[in-house]
Amino acid sequence: MRRGERTKTVSKKTSRTERVARTVRMGPEEAELVERLRKLRGLPTQQPVLRSSLARGLREEIAEEGVRLYRGGMTLAQAATAVGMALSELFAYCVANNVVLVQDPNFFSHMAALGRSLNLPALTAAAEELAREEQRIALPA
């Protein structure tokens, strides 16, 4: 913990959940945003704003760590498990943040093979034709 941060555990008789209180110094810009949200929501105190912002922000930070692990070599399911997130939640984060999950530089040749395996000759023919066109473009004149 850094200087300026305090931690104390608060147990309320009304709640079974043990809460942890921390004091964090905010910059003027952050403080202004908190106050603006409080006013916009018509809340008497800043506490609900801080609590929801923290929860949402932390979920996003966790998801970002999941994406980092995914990009580092894990599958998305492995990454979700590693950061303790539901796979569908991490998937949704990927959708929202344009994280590429599939690519295939040899798409046409793979689709031609898939067409053969499923007995779809039109698929194989179209994919092979496009693969040939790609090769012609790639080869020097």
Next chain:
Amino acid sequence: MVHMQVRGGASPKTPAAMDTSFWTAACHAESEGYALKLFELHAPELVVEEIESEEPPRVRPKAVLFQQLREAGLISVTNATRSTLREDLFHRGERATLDLADERKWHALINEQKAHDYGRDILGLQTVSAPEMLVTVVFAGFLGKQEALHLLRKLSNITHAQLMQDATRLIERAP
């Protein structure tokens, strides 16, 4: 080779082992029905668990749909009799899917790059991602080109731009 009668005939469907990643992506593209039409879907128990019991406990639409289809017998729960993949390779659901597809020589439905490529390049399986499935159903005569392009676009945020472009070009070449 599995023979498929083109244009929506009543021939037996192609059996396929399905992973959570495929179900999630197919549902996102609202194309899970086409997967059911094209393939006889088999999900290993671990995949069923991943889809239906995901934490936090919350009723997710795609989980409910999966559960209903499974209970109606449209998705079978099938496990491989042996596990051949190293435990550090992929997530357990992905391993179970690849094991099942490898053992039965079925197609593997996976929308996860690493497991998809491993299945195809190392195990020699026919692996199918959600964009590949959408292209295929157009050529099988189950879906029109414009509808397929519309559904494909739903996957554009998680699909490489070049693959999106190639899939679009291929769909446009469909008869």
